[in-house]
Amino acid sequence: MSTIEMIHAAAERLKPVMRKTPMLSSPFLDEIAGRRVFIKAECLQHTGSFKFRGGYSALSGLHDVKGVIAFSSGNHAQGVALAARMHGVEAVIIMPSDAPVSKVENTKALGAKVVLYDRATEDRDALGAEMARQSNLALVKPFDEPMVIAGQGTVGLEIAAQAAERGIAEAQVLAPCGGGGLTSGICLALGAAAPAMTVRPVEPEGFDDVARSLALGKRVSNSRLTGSICDAIITPISGEITFPIMQTYCSAGLVVSEDECLHAMKHAFERLKIVIEPGGAVALAAALFHGDEIEGDAVICVASGGNVDAEMFGKALGMLF
Amino acid sequence: MSTIEMIHAAAERLKPVMRKTPMLSSPFLDEIAGRRVFIKAECLQHTGSFKFRGGYSALSGLHDVKGVIAFSSGNHAQGVALAARMHGVEAVIIMPSDAPVSKVENTKALGAKVVLYDRATEDRDALGAEMARQSNLALVKPFDEPMVIAGQGTVGLEIAAQAAERGIAEAQVLAPCGGGGLTSGICLALGAAAPAMTVRPVEPEGFDDVARSLALGKRVSNSRLTGSICDAIITPISGEITFPIMQTYCSAGLVVSEDECLHAMKHAFERLKIVIEPGGAVALAAALFHGDEIEGDAVICVASGGNVDAEMFGKALGMLF
Numbered sequence: 001m002s003t004i005e006m007i008h009a010a011a012e013r014l015k016p017v018m019r020k021t022p023m024l025s026s027p028f029l030d031e032i033a034g035r036r037v038f039i040k041a042e043c044l045q046h047t048g049s050f051k052f053r054g055g056y057s058a059l060s061g062l063h064d065v066k067g068v069i070a071f072s073s074g075n076h077a078q079g080v081a082l083a084a085r086m087h088g089v090e091a092v093i094i095m096p097s098d099a100p101v102s103k104v105e106n107t108k109a110l111g112a113k114v115v116l117y118d119r120a121t122e123d124r125d126a127l128g129a130e131m132a133r134q135s136n137l138a139l140v141k142p143f144d145e146p147m148v149i150a151g152q153g154t155v156g157l158e159i160a161a162q163a164a165e166r167g168i169a170e171a172q173v174l175a176p177c178g179g180g181g182l183t184s185g186i187c188l189a190l191g192a193a194a195p196a197m198t199v200r201p202v203e204p205e206g207f208d209d210v211a212r213s214l215a216l217g218k219r220v221s222n223s224r225l226t227g228s229i230c231d232a233i234i235t236p237i238s239g240e241i242t243f244p245i246m247q248t249y250c251s252a253g254l255v256v257s258e259d260e261c262l263h264a265m266k267h268a269f270e271r272l273k274i275v276i277e278p279g280g281a282v283a284l285a286a287a288l289f290h291g292d293e294i295e296g297d298a299v300i301c302v303a304s305g306g307n308v309d310a311e312m313f314g315k316a317l318g319m320l321f
Numbered sequence: 322m323s324t325i326e327m328i329h330a331a332a333e334r335l336k337p338v339m340r341k342t343p344m345l346s347s348p349f350l351d352e353i354a355g356r357r358v359f360i361k362a363e364c365l366q367h368t369g370s371f372k373f374r375g376g377y378s379a380l381s382g383l384h385d386v387k388g389v390i391a392f393s394s395g396n397h398a399q400g401v402a403l404a405a406r407m408h409g410v411e412a413v414i415i416m417p418s419d420a421p422v423s424k425v426e427n428t429k430a431l432g433a434k435v436v437l438y439d440r441a442t443e444d445r446d447a448l449g450a451e452m453a454r455q456s457n458l459a460l461v462k463p464f465d466e467p468m469v470i471a472g473q474g475t476v477g478l479e480i481a482a483q484a485a486e487r488g489i490a491e492a493q494v495l496a497p498c499g500g501g502g503l504t505s506g507i508c509l510a511l512g513a514a515a516p517a518m519t520v521r522p523v524e525p526e527g528f529d530d531v532a533r534s535l536a537l538g539k540r541v542s543n544s545r546l547t548g549s550i551c552d553a554i555i556t557p558i559s560g561e562i563t564f565p566i567m568q569t570y571c572s573a574g575l576v577v578s579e580d581e582c583l584h585a586m587k588h589a590f591e592r593l594k595i596v597i598e599p600g601g602a603v604a605l606a607a608a609l610f611h612g613d614e615i616e617g618d619a620v621i622c623v624a625s626g627g628n629v630d631a632e633m634f635g636k637a638l639g640m641l642f
Contacts, residue, residue, distance in 0.1 A: 019343060019345075021343070022340060022342070022343055022365060024340075024365065027431075028427075028430065041365075043594040044343060044345065044362075044593070044594055044595070048594050102591070106349075109349065110348075266631070269596055269631070269634070270423070270631075272365070273364040273365055273369050273595060273596040273597075273627030274365070274594060274595060274596065275590055275594040275595065275596065276594075306594030310587070310590070310591075310638040310639070313590070313638060314635050314638055314639075317631040317634060317635055318631070318635075
């Protein structure tokens with residue numbers, strides 16, 4: 001189980017190596033959203049996503065391992081690869097064969113060994129467990145792992161502090177949600193550090209298992225796992241550890257379309273000068289285009305990652321307004 | 322004359338409103354450059370460039386004015402427009418007719434009145450002085466103005482502090498240079514706060530008046546003022562106030578090609594997840610592609626602005642490597 005004490009401990013271990021990412025805003029985005037919008041720019045984190053926090057948190061908690069293994073569509077891969085290199089241990093990363101080329105290449109360039117699998121037909125959990133056993137490597141799960149959740153929770157501690165600097169105690173905090181590592185970490189952090197804030201997971205249409213699970217009061221899965229541009233946050237089902245935390249702290253999930261993600265990416269380009277990937281843009285998309293489903297005069301969105309190929313980003317820039 | 326005391330005073334006035342922008346890095350960029358590269362991401366400043374600092378510094382030093390007037394290709398325009406709105410006074414901005422559409426639109430949207438002029442045939446200084454007199458507005462010059470230089474100098478104070486946090490006392494600091502407001506402000510700040518650092522102005526080919534002026538020991542002008550993608554840093558000649566400061570503190574200027582700027586923009590997209598405009602990319606371009614003209618094992622580049630149209634950014638993303 002993850003606790004606020006574990007998040008504070010992870011923040012201490014991460015302090016010398018991670019970036020405290022800025023919280024950005026623009027009067028132009030406020031106008032579209034009809035309220036003040038703040039964007040926690042985790043795309044500016046090392047390796048281009050918040051996943052470095054969880055990866056480093058997990059690695060820095062391991063002792064006497066010769067290496068680690070992880071499965072990931074790309075952001076967890078890069079986070080673990082860099083964290084492993086910083087700890088001087090080897091990393092093997094199992095990635096889906098349809099992961100963006102840049103994510104695969106970057107993971108290799110960070111010194112990791114990459115093994116590809118078929119997202120539709122192979123079971124990555126079984127594959128990862130088997131390889132970990134064979135090679136005697138420690139498995140670093142992408143989200144359902146207390147030390148990883150603790151690392152992601154440091155995003156929540158920073159949000160609480162940066163919101164307080166701006167005089168904001170009450171706000172809905174929108175988090176892009178795949179397996180729930182980031183969302184549940186932020187839940188625990190804000191539950192302790194900013195209890196008047198409400199966390200809301202955001203997912204793309206067709207892959208909204210967490211929104212449905214929260215509504216039903218039990219974990220349900222997505223019916224498909226491919227065909228989304230939001231590759232970073234597509235997972236079969238939320239975690240056994242993460243879901244109960246989200247159930248305790250979150251209010252209803254939000255669901256956005258792919259077009260809304262692309263529009264949000266273009267707005268972030270124009271108004272904030274940051275690069276967000278489609279999966280990292282779902283929260284901003286919800287703030288900009290689903291304002292009637294949000295409450296309060298301020299909303300905080302996590303821009304969770306920016307690892308997008310030039311072709312996809314060019315598609316977003318071509319969107320008409 | 323600007324002094325380090327004026328920069329510290331500007332930093333105090335700016336503190337509640339400006340962003341302390343992050344200093345970013347990537348192992349991938351270090352590898353290309355052959356040394357450690359740090360990017361001071363002023364594109365993440367309010368209005369998308371460092372110019373907000375100088376505009377706000379000047380506005381906050383004025384008393385009892387009904388409004389201000391400024392001439393600018395776009396970044397100073399937006400900085401002054403927002404600063405004027407924050408001070409509750411009107412702003413008239415004189416902009417060249419070939420300024421990027423987004424810069425003109427944003428300046429209007431920030432509440433300023435925009436007057437267009439022809440960069441090749443009209444004298445913007447004379448036009449600005451005449452309009453200021455007619456309308457009884459205070460002129461906020463883009464660079465040759467002590468209060469503006471003091472505001473830009475706050476970038477230098479932050480660089481000194483952020484470099485010290487990373488254990489860096491000696492480095493060359495590369496600054497995109499038009500009229501020299503940013504460069505001279507950084508010179509004064511580092512001269513006091515990090516005297517082992519050397520500032521080097523960077524300009525695009527064909528518009529390298531400052532590099533030539535430093536080499537000749539006297540101010541010379543550019544032979545043309547149009548036809549560059551680096552619109553943000555194209556000025557006829559450096560300032561009467563800024564040039565002597567640069568002469569005292571700077572070592573030789575660096576000159577980069579437009580292709581190198583576009584490549585640097587793509588690298589910043591891929592590795593840092595920030596959006597830089599061509600004129601804001603000259604320093605990073607010099608660090609990446611002119612390493613043999615730079616000394617030391619660390620280099621700090623200012624990414625001075627990110628106000629670029631989608632079409633131009635798409636062109637940068639299409640560059641082959």
